Amino acid sequence: MNQNQQLYEKKTKKRKLAAFSELISINLGWGASLAIGLILLLSAAGNGFAMNGTLLFALIYLVSAAIIFAVAAMMKKEILSENQLSKRVRSLGYICILMLATGNIFAAIGGFQLIRKYRPIEYTMAYFAFIANAVIILLSTINMFKQYVANLFSVGMILLFVFLVFYAFAMVMIQKHGETSYRRLKLTAVISLVCAASGNIFALLLGLIILTKIRNEGSHKTVGWIDVVSRMFRNYMAAMGVLIVGVLLMLALCSYFTFDYAYAIDNDYSAIVLQPSMEYPFGTDAYGRCVYTRIAFGSRISLIIGMISTAIPIVIGGVLGAVAGYYSERTDNVVMRALDVLYAVPSTLLTIAIVAAFGASTMNLIIALSISNIPVYARTMRAQVMVVGNSEFVEAARACGRRKHEILFQHIIPNSLAPMIVRASLSIGVAVLSTSSLSYLGLGVEPHIPEWGSILKGGSQYLETNPYLAIFPGLAIILVVLAFNFIGDGLRDALDPKLK
Amino acid sequence: MLNIVRKSFQKIYGHPVNRYLVLLLGCLFFLPALAIYFSRRKNDGYHLQADAIRQSLTADGTAKRLQEEIRQQVEKKYTFFNKNKNSAEMKKEEDRIFTVRMKEMVEYRMRREHPQLRELSFYSVVDELLSTNGGMGAFIVLGFPAFLLLLILSNSYIKYIFDRVLMMLFVVFGVTFLVFTILYISPMDAAVNVLGDMATPDQVEQFRVAYGLDQPYFVQLLEEFKGLITFDLGQSFIGGEDVFTSLMNRFPITLELTIMTLILAVAIAIPSGIISALKPYSALDYVIMLIALLGLSIPGFWFGLLLILNLSIKVQLLPATFVAGSWTSFIMPSIVLGTGLAASTARMTRSSMLEIIKSDYIVTARAKGLPKSKVIFRHALGNAMIPIVTVIGIQFGSMLGGAAVTEKVFNVNGIGSYIVDKQFIPDTPVVIAGVVYVAIVVSLANLFVDILYAFLDPRIKAKLKSY
Numbered sequence: 001m002n003q004n005q006q007l008y009e010k011k012t013k014k015r016k017l018a019a020f021s022e023l024i025s026i027n028l029g030w031g032a033s034l035a036i037g038l039i040l041l042l043s044a045a046g047n048g049f050a051m052n053g054t055l056l057f058a059l060i061y062l063v064s065a066a067i068i069f070a071v072a073a074m075m076k077k078e079i080l081s082e083n084q085l086s087k088r089v090r091s092l093g094y095i096c097i098l099m100l101a102t103g104n105i106f107a108a109i110g111g112f113q114l115i116r117k118y119r120p121i122e123y124t125m126a127y128f129a130f131i132a133n134a135v136i137i138l139l140s141t142i143n144m145f146k147q148y149v150a151n152l153f154s155v156g157m158i159l160l161f162v163f164l165v166f167y168a169f170a171m172v173m174i175q176k177h178g179e180t181s182y183r184r185l186k187l188t189a190v191i192s193l194v195c196a197a198s199g200n201i202f203a204l205l206l207g208l209i210i211l212t213k214i215r216n217e218g219s220h221k222t223v224g225w226i227d228v229v230s231r232m233f234r235n236y237m238a239a240m241g242v243l244i245v246g247v248l249l250m251l252a253l254c255s256y257f258t259f260d261y262a263y264a265i266d267n268d269y270s271a272i273v274l275q276p277s278m279e280y281p282f283g284t285d286a287y288g289r290c291v292y293t294r295i296a297f298g299s300r301i302s303l304i305i306g307m308i309s310t311a312i313p314i315v316i317g318g319v320l321g322a323v324a325g326y327y328s329e330r331t332d333n334v335v336m337r338a339l340d341v342l343y344a345v346p347s348t349l350l351t352i353a354i355v356a357a358f359g360a361s362t363m364n365l366i367i368a369l370s371i372s373n374i375p376v377y378a379r380t381m382r383a384q385v386m387v388v389g390n391s392e393f394v395e396a397a398r399a400c401g402r403r404k405h406e407i408l409f410q411h412i413i414p415n416s417l418a419p420m421i422v423r424a425s426l427s428i429g430v431a432v433l434s435t436s437s438l439s440y441l442g443l444g445v446e447p448h449i450p451e452w453g454s455i456l457k458g459g460s461q462y463l464e465t466n467p468y469l470a471i472f473p474g475l476a477i478i479l480v481v482l483a484f485n486f487i488g489d490g491l492r493d494a495l496d497p498k499l500k
Numbered sequence: 501m502l503n504i505v506r507k508s509f510q511k512i513y514g515h516p517v518n519r520y521l522v523l524l525l526g527c528l529f530f531l532p533a534l535a536i537y538f539s540r541r542k543n544d545g546y547h548l549q550a551d552a553i554r555q556s557l558t559a560d561g562t563a564k565r566l567q568e569e570i571r572q573q574v575e576k577k578y579t580f581f582n583k584n585k586n587s588a589e590m591k592k593e594e595d596r597i598f599t600v601r602m603k604e605m606v607e608y609r610m611r612r613e614h615p616q617l618r619e620l621s622f623y624s625v626v627d628e629l630l631s632t633n634g635g636m637g638a639f640i641v642l643g644f645p646a647f648l649l650l651l652i653l654s655n656s657y658i659k660y661i662f663d664r665v666l667m668m669l670f671v672v673f674g675v676t677f678l679v680f681t682i683l684y685i686s687p688m689d690a691a692v693n694v695l696g697d698m699a700t701p702d703q704v705e706q707f708r709v710a711y712g713l714d715q716p717y718f719v720q721l722l723e724e725f726k727g728l729i730t731f732d733l734g735q736s737f738i739g740g741e742d743v744f745t746s747l748m749n750r751f752p753i754t755l756e757l758t759i760m761t762l763i764l765a766v767a768i769a770i771p772s773g774i775i776s777a778l779k780p781y782s783a784l785d786y787v788i789m790l791i792a793l794l795g796l797s798i799p800g801f802w803f804g805l806l807l808i809l810n811l812s813i814k815v816q817l818l819p820a821t822f823v824a825g826s827w828t829s830f831i832m833p834s835i836v837l838g839t840g841l842a843a844s845t846a847r848m849t850r851s852s853m854l855e856i857i858k859s860d861y862i863v864t865a866r867a868k869g870l871p872k873s874k875v876i877f878r879h880a881l882g883n884a885m886i887p888i889v890t891v892i893g894i895q896f897g898s899m900l901g902g903a904a905v906t907e908k909v910f911n912v913n914g915i916g917s918y919i920v921d922k923q924f925i926p927d928t929p930v931v932i933a934g935v936v937y938v939a940i941v942v943s944l945a946n947l948f949v950d951i952l953y954a955f956l957d958p959r960i961k962a963k964l965k966s967y
Contacts, residue, residue, distance in 0.1 A: 337667070337670065338674075340667070340670075340671055340674070341670075341671055341674030341675055341677075341678055342678070344671045344674075344675055344939040344942050344943055345675055345678075345679075345935055345938065345939050345942075346897050346898045346900055346938060346942065347898065348898065348904060348905065349904060349916075349919065349935060349938060352904065352919075352920060352923060353679060353682060353683075353923065353931065353935065354682060356688075356920075356923040356924055356926065357682050357683055357685075357686035357688060357923075357926060358686055358687065359687065359688075401581045429797065433797075433799050436799050436801075436802075437799060437800065437801055437905045440799075440801045440905065440908075441904075441905065441908060441920060453799075456799075456801075456802060460805050463805060463808070463809050463813070464809075464813055467809050470802070470805055471806075474799060474802035474805075474806075477797075477799050477802065478794070478797050478798055478799070478802075481796070481797035481798075481799075482793060482794065482797040485793050485796055485797055486793070489793075
């Protein structure tokens with residue numbers, strides 16, 4: 001009896017705590033801060049605890065972890081005793097938000113969730129836009145320690161700060177009008193769309209969501225894509241993935257203003273293979289180029305290659321697969337047997353063969369990656385079209401006398417896209433990986449263009465003496481690929497009709 | 501056994517492609533059979549009666565009425581869908597329907613008026629021939645290739661494997677064509693690359709003639725196909741070594757590496773996937789899945805460099821480069837190569853295990869009081885293995901290709917690094933032979949997986965039986 005009661009109490013406790021998603025985010029906040037702090041401490045230990053930036057950051061993150069842990073403990077106590085959070089505890093979230101100044105995005109996400117009880121998708125978008133913008137400001141600030149900055153640096157920084165203030169303002173507006181007078185948010189949405197020009201996808205989504213909701217006001221149906229977005233951002237890992245990709249996208253655009261391309265490509269023989277310092281955060285390579293700036297600019301080329309070499313095979317493979325799956329068995333046989341030839345050669349080998357034959361350049365790389373990806377998309381699309389093609393609504397369309405190609409392109413393909421989207425988000429990551437391994441073999445982009453794989457290849461020659469030259473670009477690659485994998489997993493769950 | 505051949509012929513006759521293949525292979529037997537068919541058809545009772553009925557139908561105006569009726573129907577349909585009337589398309593549709601209805605009518609009358617008559621077809625003639633000992637003997641002697649084919653196609657398993665092998669042959673020729681074409685239109689000139697910039701035009705020309713590079717495209721392609729059939733893969737441009745021998749020298753190294761990787765990856769991935777699935781959404785599950793995702797995201801060569809840095813340079817535990825015959829130098833390449841495989845296998849194991857555990861028959865087994873371990877290992881694991889085997893099969897192929905990069909990092913003398921080295925020249929015979937070899941191994945691996953399916957999954961077994 002007693003044991004049953006204990007079990008019951010434990011379960012109620014668990015259920016009470018699980019109802020507050022902000023508690024989960026805060027818990028992840030201190031966990032991640034602790035992990036980052038410990039990793040930094042370990043790498044500082046390698047240097048014999050000399051007082052440098054690494055140790056300083058390690059201490060900052062460990063202290064942050066302790067503070068957030070204390071906040072989490074207070075939240076837990078209050079939830080268990082009163083089943084709600086008081087204003088006093090919620091205001092502790094602002095301390096967590098302040099930790100964003102040290103680059104702690106985990107703490108900031110927890111903090112933003114804690115300060116508000118009512119958190120619609122618009123609010124989530126606004127604070128993600130805020131965080132992405134703040135991260136870009138932090139990354140750009142590091143350039144101030146250099147001898148000179150880009151011409152447009154001050155303009156860029158001022159603009160970024162203006163955007164930052166706007167996102168904070170948008171959060172207040174959403175809080176004020178979100179439930180009562182939704183139409184008043186129209187101006188916020190338009191300004192937010194303007195801010196999206198900085199490459200901030202969250203600002204773009206924020207504007208689009210508000211405008212769509214205003215247009216559909218009155219009719220009580222939910223808009224499909226907004227539903228998918230809000231389900232996606234309920235998944236912490238998927239949201240993290242979108243945040244990382246969003247920051248990189250912003251970096252790719254904002255680096256025009258706040259980063260100096262000269263540091264990335266001009267040789268400086270007075271600064272060859274330097275240790276990391278404030279001026280060169282990740283050191284310099286064999287030609288005296290700043291590795292930090294090179295990695296920042298590398299995001300541009302990696303994202304471009306990843307996205308284009310995913311978009312091309314989606315279109316070609318998708319159409320081929322749809323045609324094979326929908327039309328006669330003979331068409332199916334011809335198309336799929338031809339693609340089997342491509343499929344039989346492992347994609348890495350095929351890419352190597354094509355790039356080596358036509359010379360290493362960005363264009364050839366994109367073509368090679370695209371061709372070797374076609375069969376995978378064709379197979380995915382074919383399987384999906386075969387399933388959808390047997391459903392009732394297709395039968396209905398046929399009974400109404402629609403033509404075969406109309407049914408295929410207007411009814412079947414739009415309903416078969418979900419697995420393609422999931423696969424696409426995963427394969428951008430794979431494309432980044434393949435590009436870097438080809439660059440390592442000397443088959444990637446042109447050598448002077450800063451690309452993560454070629455930066456890594458350059459750094460790997462100093463593996464024994466200066467391993468950080470190879471470690472940092474590798475970490476960048478992992479981070480991006482991981483982010484796309486998170487997004488892929490999140491999309492799979494968000495698009496799953498069973499979970500709706 | 502002879503009865504099997506007869507049955508097999510009945511089955512094959514309904515299949516569009518295989519039918520022509522059998523007829524072609526056994527044409528020495530089937531041509532006389534065709535002659536018998538035509539001679540018999542001339543005074544066959546069924547045909548004579550059917551013609552008589554058809555004539556009577558035309559004579560008493562039934563055919564005309566039918567045609568008019570169909571015309572009205574089709575016209576109504578076209579009006580309803582707002583389509584162009586009086587078009588050629590409409591006329592065609594009318595004729596089509598008329599022919600079908602006419603045939604149905606004749607057949608119906610035939611069944612009622614002459615139920616004892618059977619329609620004489622080429623198939624029935626051949627079947628009758630094959631039912632006699634003499635006919636079968638003639639078939640074995642005259643149409644031996646067709647006989648062999650029918651024997652092969654009679655067993656669904658053998659037929660399945662036979663079809664797959666045929667497809668594999670097609671893929672091998674396709675891959676040769678693809679790689680050769682890529683190298684042919686490539687702007688790189690093998691002659692200049694081999695001889696160096698200092699070579700005179702005469703020397704270059706001599707080289708091209710010696711290796712047949714001056715021939716037109718189709719002649720060279722045919723040469724490649726001929727070499728493929730005769731297993732003569734030619735000699736490499738540099739060093740003039742026999743390509744087949746050097747491939748076979750490197751083959752055991754790559755195979756050893758791949759198999760060791762496979763064992764290592766599966767031994768780690770499947771248990772951790774099962775543990776994850778048994779305690780879903782626990783801390784352990786999250787940690788295992790995060791590690792798996794990291795394994796998918798890590799660039800292989802970078803991971804290799806890190807391992808070399810930490811285990812060879814800093815600690816000097818394992819050799820940094822591959823040494824033939826020492827198994828310790830296999831460990832690091834296997835770990836690097838197996839990371840992706842282990843990661844995707846673990847993720848697949850978790851999701852397929854989760855799905856199976858939720859199914860009704862597992863709940864029933866638990867409810868009847870079977871211990872959990874028995875339920876998992878006896879009932880769930882077998883069914884959960886099916887998608888896992890697929891993933892391993894697919895990954896095995898990409899592992900062979902991806903091995904190229906890993907082999908470069910650890911200086912392994914395998915096939916992958918061999919192809920990459922020769923690619924830059926381009927040493928056409930070596931590159932084609934290497935890629936074709938990899939394609940064959942990949943196809944064989946896929947075939948093996950598909951056959952394995954038939955033994956793992958009774959549903960697929962049932963499907964194969966009616967193949």
